[in-house]
Amino acid sequence: MKDVRRPDRDVGTDRLGAVSESVIREMTREAHAHDAINLSQGIPDVDEAPEAIKQAAKDAIDAESQYTITWGLPDLREKVSERYADWKGVEYDPETEVTITTGTSEALVSTMLALAQDGDEVIYFEPVYESYIPASRFAGAEPVPIDMTDDLDLDVEALADAAETASLLVLNTPMNPTGKVFTREELEAIEEVVFEHDLLVLTDEIYEHIAYSDDYVSPVSVGELADRTVVCTGMSKTFSVTGWRVGFCLAPEYLSRELRKVHDYTTICAPTPFQRAGVEALSLPDSYYEDLADSYERRRDVLCEGLADAGLDPVVPDGAYYVMARYPTAESDVEFSYRLVREAGVAVVPGSSFYTDPDRDADWVRFTFSRDESTIREAVDRIDEHRWW
Structure with missing residues (x-):
């Protein structure tokens, strides 16, 4: 019998047809269901956030719980401009070129919706953080993945070929899920392709302070890339406050003007008390960032x-806090992941979820080491104790 309570037509737009819910968040739910150690989603332990910034947020609740200016708390935009001039060597006008977003994810989606036209091609490198795929499709754009699974090296020729018909390049460094850090030489080659083929660039630099050598270079510090680039970053990973949802979007005025239109009508502004805490966070000494990277390197x-x-x-990462590891069984990565969470009590993410077209031959999974050292040791003990390979 027909259910008259539902419309007599399909619901959902065509652009959502190829989009599914996040596999990463699905594995977190599996972790909760099986009382497992969650090494699937990049969630730090509760005591990782510096006490000073938590206190700043608590104090701000009493004084600053209403909307800020849509583009963000002026004090925070000033602080972002100041600190990123030091870190990246690029001056961003806090009035017109810095936008505080509701997390880095919103910065990415707002940028994609603002800059990718319907039918445009968007280039990114795989394995890739899963959000770039639906973000492209939300904009009506066509994802163009370039595979770098084998050696994680940039294929300049493949990039140049893809750039001939593309309009936007998404660049994540340090990279999720592999931990790859693009070298200066690779970024210089990317800059050449960008200007030769008239691309815009969206960089996801949320792991910018979690790199394990002196080789990390921000793309916008290379040549003239800053003139074509929207930088998406924020507080979540650097200050271990993933639930606060405060992102930073830095871009030339002509790009900021467009992405601000989307931001204005979607989230209005990031949570005000946490923006105030961001001012405190960006006032921490340089030693904080050095200690952060050292701590994650030990856990890695x-x-x-x-x-x-x-x-x-495992493929040892150069940055971020994830490890891709191959396993020696004939199971699919999905089968392996579900068996691991149910039998060993450790949740991971199937490697195939980091591809536009899920890799049915994938034989690796992603672990996070965002948890504290004792939790990581317990997880590897469980894996060793319950191994079936």
Whole structure:
């Protein structure tokens, strides 16, 4: 019998037809369901956030709980402009070129909706953080992935070929899920392609302070790339406040003007007390960032050594806080991931979810080491104890 309560037509737009819910968040739900250690989603432990910025947020609730200016708290935009001039060597006008967004994810989507025309081609490198794929499709654009699975090196020729018909390049460095950090030489080659083929660039630099060598270079510090680039970053990973949803969008005025139109009508402004805490966060000394990277490097080594001892094959990352590891069974990555969470009590993300067209031959999964060291050690002990390979 027909259900008259529902419309007699399909619902949902065509652009959502190829979009599914996040596999990463799905695996977090699996972790909760099986009381497992969650090494799937990049969520730090509760005590990772500096006490001073938590107190600043608490104090701001009493004084600053209403809307800020849509583009963000003026004090925070001033602080972002000041700090990023030091970090990236680029001056951004806090009035017209800095926008505070509701997390980096909103910055990415607002930029995509603002700059990608219906039918445009958007280039990115795979394996890729899953959000870029639906963000492209929300804009009506066509994703153009370039695979770098084998060696994680930039294929300049493949990029140049794709750029001939594309309008936008998405560049994530340090990279999620692999931890790749693009070298200066690679970025210089990218700059040449960008100007030769008239591309705009969207960079996701949320892991900019979690790099394990001196090789990290922000794309906007290379040549004239800053003139074509929207930088998307924020507080979540650097200050271990993923739930506060405060992002920073830095771009030349002609690009900021467009993305601000989307931001204005979607989220209005980021949470005000957490913006105020952002001023405090960006006032921390340089030693904070050095200690942050050192801490994650120690955890990276614990996880990678533990996985190797358990018979898995981790790809040691140069940045971010994720490890892709290959496993030696004939199972699909989805089967392996679900078995691991249910039998070993450790949640991971299937590697195939980081591809535009899920890689049915994927034989790797992603772990995060955003948790504290004792939790990571317990996780690798569980994996070793319950291994079936």
